[in-house]
Amino acid sequence: MSSGRDIRRLSLILLFAPFTLWIVLLIALPHMGMIVLSLREKVAPRVYEYGLGNYIAFAQEPIYWNTLMRTGSMSLLVTVLALLIGFPVAYYIAKIAGHRTRGALFLIILIPLWVSDLIRAFGWILLLRETGVVSTLLQWSGLAGGPVEFLYTDATVVMGLVYTVILFMIVPLVSTLDGMDNAMIEAGYNLGGSGFTVLRRIIIPYAMPGIVSGCIVTFMLTAGSYLTPILLGGKNSSWFTEQIYDQFITRYNWESGAAFGFLLLAFTSLVVWIGLKLSGQTLASTVARS
């Protein structure tokens, strides 16, 4: 029946419309616009020239360059820490906890997801500042002579970021480990493997797509985060998104801000690409694995 085929084609086109509008108008065009804008330079009021000026300015100013590198390396550190801290938790939830506890634990893990970044950072501030809970408790217990300031250090920023993103590490890990047959682990032990060999030879290779997927999301979220570094790191946290905000809002230099935005996107994509190459995974096998 040709009418049946026509209906199918029509509905396919109708379904494509919202998808295309969304991706083209809100993702593709804005990013292209950003790139075009980043190639433009203001030479005089209302006079623009196209060129790589904004990128050259970036390359010539070590502060910008250092901030990007710092953001990248700290994000990597956060990603690794999130993996190391999160893996045992995910393994416990997926493989060791009983059926009931497992659901409850998973829900507890998700709770911070339901709470705004802002409130989480606010909570940390209340705990860690000079007049905060931890400092007060230390003084009461006599472990510290005077008020202790925990905020505005790199360690605090890293901890706060790990806290913010660890969910996005644990959830994909739980779902991959969940799909793993327990018999595979038992067979590993049965064939004489030690706990470490089983972990290294069986569990980690199996969980690799989940690990990579978690790492990608964690890294991108960390590198693109704004609130946590600013609130916990203070003025000298030098996070790259801060530079973007600065260029856009404070200096009103959109051209340079767009260039910074593109650089952040390119830089993080490059890191993700290298990560995928090194782990032998693809985007399709990890993040897109629904």
Added chain:
Amino acid sequence: MIDTSRSGLFLIGYRLYLAAFFVFLAAPLVAAGTFAFNDSLFPALPWQGFTLDWFFSDSEPKLGMFHDRRLLRGLYYSFVIASFVSLLSVFVGTCNAFLFVRGTFRGKNALYIVMVLPLVIPGVILGISILVLASTVANSIERATGIELSILRPGIALVVLGQFSFITTITSLVIIARLRKFDIAMEEAALNLGASRARVLATVTLPFLRPAMIAAGIVAFLVSFENFNTTLFLVGSEAPLTVTMYDRMVKVGSTPVLNAVSFVLMLGSGLLALVSIAVQRDKSTT
């Protein structure tokens, strides 16, 4: 359970680690919530006694959140934005689910990856790129015709679009997962019993998807409500709650009224999360 070779001591250590992890997860939330009830002008120890002033008091210096005009207005804008975002993103997410689960077309896998991408693009970049495009278009229109399109200037509409741009990925993933579980024979059975295609959609397929659509809507609502990074660049004079709170925190410093807001928000999110779990459990087990 699956591991007999490890000693009980190891398991105890493992459990302690887990307990410590959960304390770590809960600590800032508990701190943010608890100080809402401290009868003090600062959210800090020592504990000065229990009070509900930070919620209900109508006079300075302890102006409660339910009498604080700016916070209430922020709450209202957040609510409006989140409602639009969740309606829009659930609609597009449902269309995407049918497109990717039922559709057959070339380049489907590549487009699927494109669909997932907005989730990993930093929110700051989504915000500025949409701001740049909207402003460019608005400027060109103004220059060409003299008409000022305020909808393309920072404000509620742009915030909705900015949040929608990545929240749609979340709703799509949730609804796609559910549609994949649908047995296509149910649609054929309904057709076979004489239903028209529209009727099949309305009486069989959409009811099956409804739990996932509600859950996706709730997630979208919450993510929109708490979003900051993307919103920051697109916000106009109608600041939603997170931006208002951030301003307050940076300019005035923290007061327990922020704890009160945090408490109310956590309570609301908790309730919505429970609703979404209840909805997804309902009948979906059959």
Added chain:
Amino acid sequence: MTAIHDLATNDPAVNDLAINDLECLGVSKSYGSVRAVRDVSFEIPSGCFFSILGPSGCGKTTLMRMIAGFEEPSAGDIRIKGKSVLKTPPNRRNVKMVFQHLALFPMMNVYENIAYGLRCQRVGKAEIDRKVKDVLQRIALPDVANREIHQLSGGQKQRIAIARCMVLDPDVLLLDEPLGALDLKLREAMKIELKLLQHQFNTTFIYITHDQSEALVMSDYVAIMNNGRFDQIGTPQALYHNPDTAFVAGFVGDSNRWSARVLSRSGDEVKVETGDGLVLVGTVAGRAPLADHGRVELFVRPEFVHAERLAQAGSAVPAEGDNVLEGAVDSLLFNGANSRVLVRGPRDCLIEADVTLTGGAGDLRPGEAVRLTWPRAQTRCFAAEVAAGASA
């Protein structure tokens, strides 16, 4: 292709009905270069229980989906009550279908499931109420109207799925292996129940299955489908005792089976030599002609092979022209009334024969020498098919 005409005329119950409920004329379906259904023609008189039996992948599900309207034939015509339905969309055909996994709607209760089709036809509320109650009565489940689907047992779901179709009074009811998901005991019970339901509703049932016992027990007529074609249509007895092709002989029931070469023939009697060198006599069967010295497939059903102790059989002379072999009992395959004995004959061939095992002292034991005899008429020789599609 075989039509059912001759069979129908032998049956007075269906002979006087002029219009067939369902006719398929030269129906074919191709997917690209794959030919799923090839030139299938048949007609089904009213009130029949008709089964389509074949191995998985033989095209039976595709055929069924074409009848229901979910697929379009590449060629041929499908007629319901004499009218072509090719132009009728699936939701306008009065052919209802019970799906493999039943496809009951989990978001509706039993009443709403059954009322669904009636509501689509815009039947009045009171009428729907009456019809649903009536059909629930007829399937002997009068009290389940308000149950949710997940509260029903497997057998109840089955009956609700049938009721949901029957309440619409269809011309033909299609059933796509609906018993497949049930456990063995329930499946046995449901076979009988389905047959009874069919009698009660007196509607034409078309039943698709790969399970021959389901098809043989329930059906008035069975079509054997293989590689997209109908090999044979007939009553269960006809298929079992007079198979038309080697595939049917091998697929329906159990058989001892040899590949052999023709040594000589006279009339319908052939003498053959099997691959391992046994010389046997048999009867020509099937439609394909036997070539001299051509390759043949030999089938003998175990129940026609008679086994007795060599010591006791010494005096009895086997009938002229029967096959006689001597061997030793290799093992006993006990299965109640269907028990078999596996005999190792000359040249190490293994032959299955029926045996009665009473548990007494007279039973055969492994290692005993036996003589096997079976009649020439029950040794069917089919010309070997060139294509290797007929391995059962």
